[in-house]
Amino acid sequence: MRVLLAGGGTAGHTSPLLATAAVLAEAGDDITCLGTPKGLEVTLIPEAGFPLELVPPVPLPRRPNADLVRLPANLRRTVKATLGVIDRVRPDVVVGFGGYVSVPAYLAARRRKLPIVVHEGNALPGVANKLGARLTTHVAVSFPDTDLRGATYTGLPIRRQIADLDRDALRDEGRRYFGLDADRPTILVTGGSQGARRINTTMAAASRDLAAAGVQVLHAAGRPEEVELDRRAGDPPYVVERYIDRIDLAYAAADLVVCRSGANTVTEVAAVGLPAVFVPLPIGNGEQALNAHPVVGAGGGLLVEDAAFTPAWVDSAVVPLVTSPERLAHMSRAASGIVRRDAAEQLAQLIHRAAQERR
CATH class of the missing domain: 3.40.50.2000 (Glycogen Phosphorylase B;)
Structure with a gap:
């Protein structure tokens, strides 16, 4: 199976991505990661041994400013770049962990009719994953009380060590x-x-x-x-x-x-x-x-x-x-006794189930 994992900017997005990537790779899946040039993923993902594709960042402003005016053009540009990555990598499923890069990943996956999996790390969902949850039935959350459409509680993937x-x-x-x-x-x-x-x-x-x-x-x-x-x-x-x-x-x-x-x-x-x-x-x-x-x-x-x-x-x-x-x-x-230690395995299973939709 080929999997495109989108997430970055902060360790909060990159760490669960890498923990999930490790479990998927152990299962024999081919992993490609999607990020932007401005996040920690530029260093952390290559160091972990996974290929990284970069697309331009799309800031999602929470209040009116210049970024809001530029948002439509920036988003179109980044979705186009993401479509190029998808057409080269040809993933069976696209997984988003939130952050700037997840929105274009979700939109490009929808355009190519690919299964989408959303993972929300925080108890309070971010804007990107609120959008992603509207485009798929495969939604995972880190905390059992997270209010996100169609969510399944898997926990937050953490490193095996x-x-x-x-x-x-x-x-x-x-x-x-x-x-x-x-x-x-x-x-x-x-x-x-x-x-x-x-x-x-x-x-x-x-x-x-x-x-x-x-x-x-x-x-x-x-x-x-x-x-x-x-x-x-x-x-x-x-x-x-x-x-x-x-x-x-x-x-x-x-x-x-x-x-x-x-x-x-x-x-x-x-x-x-x-x-x-x-x-x-x-x-x-x-x-x-x-x-x-x-x-x-x-x-x-x-x-x-x-x-x-x-x-x-x-x-x-x-x-x-x-x-x-x-x-x-x-x-x-x-x-x-509060959190799951097997969250990476739980999320990997959800990703595999979602990928079956395409086969």
Whole structure:
């Protein structure tokens, strides 16, 4: 089977695409990915070994501006380019993961009468996938309460190294890998690949309180210059990295994670049973807070607004939590029962069923 996977721009679209591509490739399918020159897919997809076709981006403005005026012409141009890709690749099915590139993929697939599969990563659907869901009966969502036409709950595809992770078995290795002490309470901090200023500056300002409580930190900052530490001799380790490639070992090393609540992050930390403090991105449509609600509601995480995430809050809420093995164990059990670890396999099966429509 030949499959065209459309998605990119951010890790939220690219990561589930790559997790699904890996399962399909293992089944013997031929994979081609569709993206734009401006997204993370330009790097991540070739690094994963999959062919990537690029088409011009089509911004979908949420309010009147110059992009809205140019939208019809831009969309026609990109649909034409996507039709060219489809005519060369000749896929049996087109799968969209949202983002700018999915709209032309859906429209071009419809014009060529190809089966379409839509996967929505967030709890609150985006504009692209709301459109895609009107063009197909094959719609998958990451969260069971997502309001999207004809949706089936498959979960969010995550990488196999995460889906199969045994945190307890790799804890010692993870702490050695990052230069952490073996037996201290450990917090992983991440604001995503680009970092998050509020998380970076707050955790840095709270570092003295964390050190006084014997807590060590592994901080993926994105922008390390925002993490200004006031260190004293004998303080527990506070390791700052720009980006963490071995996130599986970081999850294993940690007792607690402080993070944004993008769909991919929420799914990964819940799947591995890592208790979380979610600090949703304060812009957008509130989708990050909605992503975290199932895990928080089950007792697997805490939710704090960006503006309320201060050094004083860290001292009063995070320090008592990360130094309480009983609370952490309870949260870990609660989190691990919330999300599906087999989402990539579930979505691959849906893609195969959709492709049968053409045969």
